[in-house]
Amino acid sequence: MPKINFMNTIANPFVKIVARSPLHNLVDEGVVLITYVGRKSGKTNTVPVNYLLEEKTIHVISLRDRNWWRNLRGGSSVEVLLKGKQRNGWAVLVEDQEKVIKELDLFCRRNPKYVQYLRIQVNVNGIPEQKELRNAARNRVAVIITLS
Numbered sequence: 001m002p003k004i005n006f007m008n009t010i011a012n013p014f015v016k017i018v019a020r021s022p023l024h025n026l027v028d029e030g031v032v033l034i035t036y037v038g039r040k041s042g043k044t045n046t047v048p049v050n051y052l053l054e055e056k057t058i059h060v061i062s063l064r065d066r067n068w069w070r071n072l073r074g075g076s077s078v079e080v081l082l083k084g085k086q087r088n089g090w091a092v093l094v095e096d097q098e099k100v101i102k103e104l105d106l107f108c109r110r111n112p113k114y115v116q117y118l119r120i121q122v123n124v125n126g127i128p129e130q131k132e133l134r135n136a137a138r139n140r141v142a143v144i145i146t147l148s
Helices: 006-019 068-072 097-110 112-118 130-137
Strands: 031-037 044-050 052-054 057-063 076-082 085-094 140-147
Touching (some): 006 044, 031 068, 044 057, 044 068, 068 085, 076 140, 097 140
Antiparallel strands (some): 031 044, 085 140
C-alpha cells in the first residue's frame, strides 16, 4: 500500500479551504496562508503555516526537509492570507542557526503550545533552555515577512 503524506494530501488542502472560507476564524489564530511564485517552475503555490504576528511582521518556523521555503532565498514578494484578509509582503529566509535559535526563542516565549510541540524544556521562569533551542534549530529555518 502506498504511503500517504497526510499533511500534503489531506491536512494542508483542508486548512486552505477553511482559511479561504467564511469559517476562516477556525484557523486564524494558528495558521496563515503564504502564496509565492516558484523560482524554477514559475508556478504560484500556497502553503499553510503556523505563525507569530508582531505588528506588521509575521514570523514563521519551518522544518528544513520542507521545500516551499527554498523559493524565498534572496528575498521574495509574497501574498499572505491573514485573518481572512489578503496582504502583500516581503519574505526573508533565515538559515543561519544562531538567528533561527532567536526566532525559536521568540516563538516559545510567546506561545507555550510551541514549547510543547517542540518538546523543549524550560527553566523555572518558563524560559526555554538554550541547549534545547540549539537542538531544535538544527533542522529548522525561519521566514520573516514584513507586511506592506
